[in-house]
Each structure stands twice: as C-alpha cells, then as structure tokens.
Amino acid sequence: MAPKVLISDKLSEAAVNTFKDRGIDVDFQSNLGKDKEALLAAIGHYDGLAIRSTTKVTEKVIAAADRLRVIGRAGIGVDNVDIANATERGIIVMNTPFGNAITTAEHALAMMFSVARQIPAADASTQAGKWEKSRFMGTEVTGKTLGLVGCGNIGSIVADRALGLRMKVIAFDPFLTPERAKALGVEKVELEQLLPRADFITLHTPLTDKTRNIIDADALSKMKRGAFLINCARGGLADETAVRAALDSGTLGGAAFDVFVDEPTKDNVLFGGLNFVSTPHLGASTKEAQENVALQVAEQMCDYLLNGAVTNALNMPSISADEAPKLTPYVKLAEQLGSFAGQLTETAIEGIRLEYAGVVAEMNTNALTAAALTGLLTPLLQTVNMVSAPSLAKNRGIEVEEIKRAQKGAYETYIRLTVLTERQERSVAGTVFADGKPRIIQVKGINMEAELGPHMLYITNEDKPGFIGHLGTELGNHEVNIATFNLGRMTAGGDAICLVEIDEPVSREVMDRLAAVSHVKQVKSLAF
Numbered sequence: 001m002a003p004k005v006l007i008s009d010k011l012s013e014a015a016v017n018t019f020k021d022r023g024i025d026v027d028f029q030s031n032l033g034k035d036k037e038a039l040l041a042a043i044g045h046y047d048g049l050a051i052r053s054t055t056k057v058t059e060k061v062i063a064a065a066d067r068l069r070v071i072g073r074a075g076i077g078v079d080n081v082d083i084a085n086a087t088e089r090g091i092i093v094m095n096t097p098f099g100n101a102i103t104t105a106e107h108a109l110a111m112m113f114s115v116a117r118q119i120p121a122a123d124a125s126t127q128a129g130k131w132e133k134s135r136f137m138g139t140e141v142t143g144k145t146l147g148l149v150g151c152g153n154i155g156s157i158v159a160d161r162a163l164g165l166r167m168k169v170i171a172f173d174p175f176l177t178p179e180r181a182k183a184l185g186v187e188k189v190e191l192e193q194l195l196p197r198a199d200f201i202t203l204h205t206p207l208t209d210k211t212r213n214i215i216d217a218d219a220l221s222k223m224k225r226g227a228f229l230i231n232c233a234r235g236g237l238a239d240e241t242a243v244r245a246a247l248d249s250g251t252l253g254g255a256a257f258d259v260f261v262d263e264p265t266k267d268n269v270l271f272g273g274l275n276f277v278s279t280p281h282l283g284a285s286t287k288e289a290q291e292n293v294a295l296q297v298a299e300q301m302c303d304y305l306l307n308g309a310v311t312n313a314l315n316m317p318s319i320s321a322d323e324a325p326k327l328t329p330y331v332k333l334a335e336q337l338g339s340f341a342g343q344l345t346e347t348a349i350e351g352i353r354l355e356y357a358g359v360v361a362e363m364n365t366n367a368l369t370a371a372a373l374t375g376l377l378t379p380l381l382q383t384v385n386m387v388s389a390p391s392l393a394k395n396r397g398i399e400v401e402e403i404k405r406a407q408k409g410a411y412e413t414y415i416r417l418t419v420l421t422e423r424q425e426r427s428v429a430g431t432v433f434a435d436g437k438p439r440i441i442q443v444k445g446i447n448m449e450a451e452l453g454p455h456m457l458y459i460t461n462e463d464k465p466g467f468i469g470h471l472g473t474e475l476g477n478h479e480v481n482i483a484t485f486n487l488g489r490m491t492a493g494g495d496a497i498c499l500v501e502i503d504e505p506v507s508r509e510v511m512d513r514l515a516a517v518s519h520v521k522q523v524k525s526l527a528f
C-alpha cells in the first residue's frame with residue numbers, strides 16, 4: 001500500500017504534485033491545522049504530515065498518530081512541533097532550513113522602510129482623502145547604522161542587502177567569527193555596543209532561553225533616542241509591553257513586528273502604538289519561498305517514506321541501516337562532547353579538532369564529526385542536525401580537523417574534542433564502555449570518569465580539604481538531590497574539576513551560593 005500524507009496547512013500546490021508524481025497518496029486540507037479536534041480525528045490515517053506554522057503538533061496529536069513516520073515542516077521554525085515526543089515515538093521531524101531565508105530577509109527590509117517612511121500610516125491617511133504631506137517626515141537609511149541581533153542565514157542576507165543600500169552594518173552574534181564578519185562586511189560588536197550605535201535594530205535569532213526578551217526595557221533605554229526596531233524572527237525576542245512604552249515615550253521612533261508572543265494576535269499591547277507597523281507572520285509568504293519550501297519538504301518526505309533516506313531531520317542522525325548499531329553509542333558520545341564543549345565556550349569558535357583513537361578511528365568519523373558539531377552548535381542555532389551541522393560550521397568559518405590514531409591509550413578507544421577560540425584551546429574526551437554508555441574521561445587535561453545526565457553542574461575548584469563537604473551541604477540545604485558525583489584533579493592541591501549530576505536544574509540563587517563555596521573558581525549548569 002502506498003504511504004499516505006496529510007497536508008494540514010496552506011502549502012503550495014507544488015507539494016501536492018510532488019507527492020502524486022512519486023506515487024504517494026496525498027490529502028490536502030489546508031485549514032485542518034486550525035481545527036484541533038478534526039486534526040486529532042484524522043491524523044491516525046497518515047504516514048506523513050506536512051505543515052507550516054499553523055498546525056500545532058502537540059503530544060496529544062502525536063499520541064493519536066498511530067501510523068505517523070515523518071513530520072515535514074515547510075519552513076524553518078519547528079516551535080509548533082513537540083519534537084521530544086515525536087522522537088520518543090520514533091517519528092522523524094524534518095524542516096527546510098534555507099528555502100525561505102531570502103524572502104524573510106526581504107520582509108525585514110520592507111519593514112525597515114515602512115517605519116523609516118511611515119508608509120502604512122501615510123497610505124491610510126492618503127486613502128482617507130487627507131493630503132498630510134507635512135505630517136509624514138521620514139528618515140533616510142543611506143549612511144545609517146543597521147544593528148543585527150543574530151547573523152545566521154537570514155541576518156547575513158539582510159546584511160548583504162543593507163550594505164547595498166549603503167548602510168553601515170554592525171552585528172551582535174556570539175557565534176559569528178571575526179573572519180566571517182569580515183567576509184560579510186559587517187562589524188562584530190557586543191550587544192552593549194550595538195544598542196547605542198544602531199539607528200535601526202533588526203532581530204534574527206531563534207527564540208531560546210538566552211534570547212527571550214533580549215530587547216527588554218533595559219536594552220531599550222540604551223538605544224539611540226528615536227531608533228527603530230524590527231522583529232521578523234520570533235515573538236518574545238522583544239518585550240512587547242516595554243516596546244509599547246518606548247514608542248509612547250519617543251525612545252523608539254518606530255517599530256515593525258511580523259511576529260508576536262501569542263499568534264494569531266488579535267488584541268496586542270503594541271497595536272495603535274506611534275509608528276508601529278505589523279504584519280501577520282508574513283516573513284516567509286512569497287510565491288517563490290513557498291514553492292521552494294513546499295517542493296523541498298515534499299521531496300524529503302518522499303525520500304524517507306519510499307527509500308528510508310533522511311535529510312534535514314532535527315531528531316535523527318543520517319546513518320545507513322548497516323552502520324547504525326555500531327555507530328549509535330559513539331554518535332551519542334560525539335554529540336555529548338560537542339554539547340559539553342559548546343556550553344563551556346562563550347566566545348567565537350575558530351575551529352575544532354577531533355581525535356579518534358582505537359576502534360572508533362575505523363568507523364564513519366564523518367558522521368561522528370557531524371554529531372560533535374551538532375552538539376557544539378545546538379546551544380546557539382535554532383535548527384541544527386547531523387546533516388546541516390558541517391555546512392553551518394563551514395559557513396561560520398569554523399575549521400574542522402580530524403586526526404585518526406590506530407594505537408590505544410589507557411582506553412581501548414576514545415574521542416577527544418578540542419575547541420579553538422581566539423583566546424584558548426579547551427579539550428574534552430570520552431569513551432564508550434562495554435555497557436554501550438558514553439563516559440567523559442578527561443576535561444581540560446584532567447582525568448575523571450563521568451556519565452552525563454540531563455542536568456549537570458560543572459565546577460572548577462582548588463583541590464583543598466573541606467570543598468566536597470561544603471558543596472554537598474550547600475546543595476542539601478537547597479534540597480538539590482545529587483545523582484552522581486565525579487572529581488578529577490591535575491595535581492594534589494592543584495586545579496580540580498567536579499561534575500555533578502543533579503535531579504532538577506538549580507535556580508540562579510543556588511548557583512550564586514555554589515559560586516561562593518570556598519575554593520570554587522567557576523560553576524556552570526549544563527543540560528544534555
């Protein structure tokens with residue numbers, strides 16, 4: 001029986017034709033995604049679900065999706081899909097990371113011109129029969145400074161176009177290397193420098209714990225008076241109430257938002273604000289982009305449903321069926337090493353070195369390097385997987401070096417990952433034990449044997465008596481349960497590292513208490 005796909009959002013007909021041409025049964029119900037009950041009733045009949053951002057693929061939908069094998073997002077953001085649940089159910093979630101980037105960058109620029117020249121208000125006034133020529137005094141963009149917050153796919157296209165408009169472009173993006181910034185023709189700056197310098201600020205980051213409300217009342221107060229703010233990325237990057245206050249007070253000369261905290265938004269605090277321009281999440285809505293993403297997602301879904309090939313999956317490494325059983329624990333190890341190093345690195349990464357020793361050196365190290373890059377980039381990029389990680393790293397100017405050694409050390413086989421930044425080199429190494437579970441065996445040259453759990457504390461300290469007791473008491477006092485505790489030290493009384501697995505993440509307050517424990521140099525919470 002041919003696989004059956006449901007399209008539950010407004011996708012280009014190009015997707016329907018692709019599915020049909022490749023022999024897949026397709027139901028195109030473009031409004032089904034808006035009707036939760038109807039979606040729940042229907043989903044059990046399909047092997048594939050193709051969506052945009054309207055359909056919410058919740059735990060409930062996934063539970064009802066008995067046959068579902070693949071969810072294809074025709075677009076970039078997958079915030080509307082419960083990926084953890086899909087993964088648990090063995091359902092692949094794939095997206096099309098580049099298909100609508102140009103179109104969205106163009107929308108951000110359209111929004112910039114809209115606020116610079118107050119076009120929507122001038123249009124409404126003119127069509128109302130008024131001729132308010134003196135009311136609408138605009139701002140020329142030539143020679144002005146555009147501040148990008150986020151300089152990935154879309155941000156870098158915005159930068160390119162803005163340079164063509166003879167703007168000066170500055171960018172805040174912790175993952176942007178100086179070389180990449182130079183190649184793009186943008187000046188890499190810190191957020192604190194960007195805020196007071198930019199005449200226009202445009203947001204192009206994913207919504208993460210670090211970027212939520214990145215433009216809050218404090219950030220707005222540091223901006224140039226009368227500057228303009230554009231958000232065509234994700235609702236929640238800017239605090240809507242604070243932006244409204246800044247429009248009312250004149251701190252902001254205007255703001256243009258395509259995306260909102262709650263969507264669809266019918267009654268928003270920003271509506272009616274002075275020189276506030278809005279569009280209903282239209283960033284990706286051009287015929288060209290919609291055709292790109294629809295065609296791409298349909299091809300990817302067909303490849304998977306018909307041949308088992310995996311492209312742009314967010315929750316599955318691309319490994320062939322033969323290799324899978326041997327490689328899987330090492331993929332997990334490589335991803336953990338990357339994630340560990342990525343979470344410890346706070347400056348731009350210039351390169352990484354992967355050393356494969358022993359039996360792992362004979363395996364598909366390309367897949368393992370891709371897994372390490374996935375772990376490394378995941379804290380910063382919205383959608384990264386083993387397929388996209390190597391090219392994303394390359395685009396960002398991250399050099400990747402692989403060294404393979406046949407000889408064994410103390411361990412039969414191990415992987416060491418070294419991150420190279422402007423300031424330093426930092427290594428972390430691990431192995432896979434006979435139980436198939438990865439272990440960390442060395443951090444910054446200090447030996448230890450630690451299994452990584454979902455919530456970890458990484459502590460660097462001086463190896464001095466009393467430290468463990470003090471730390472344990474502090475954790476106990478705050479009801480933090482320790483699952484595992486691992487210590488390693490360079491020399492007796494010298495630098496030491498402590499990796500603690502805890503049952504729940506700890507609060508900022510507890511982190512501050514731990515940082516104050518005697519002999520502690522640094523405390524970080526890590527998530528895996």
Ligand SMILES: NC(=O)c1ccc[n+]([C@@H]2O[C@H](COP(=O)([O-])OP(=O)(O)OC[C@H]3O[C@@H](n4cnc5c(N)ncnc54)[C@H](O)[C@@H]3O)[C@@H](O)[C@H]2O)c1
Nearest residue numbers: 077150151152153154173175205206232233283284380382
């Ligand atoms: N409005 C729309 O219709 C529309 C369309 C497409 C994409 N988007 C959204 O646009 C955003 C950007 O998409 P993209 O494809 O360019 O993503 P991307 O992953 O290519 O780029 C995101 C960039 O943000 C940077 N970043 C991450 N954390 C940061 C932080 N704390 N501070 C500063 N920079 C940080 C990353 O280093 C990366 O370079 C996403 O939120 C995406 O969902 C919106």
Ligand SMILES: O=C(O)[C@H](O)COP(=O)(O)O
Nearest residue numbers: 052053054075076077284
């Ligand atoms: O993440 C995306 O690709 C955009 O937000 C576009 O969303 P849409 O497909 O619902 O227009």
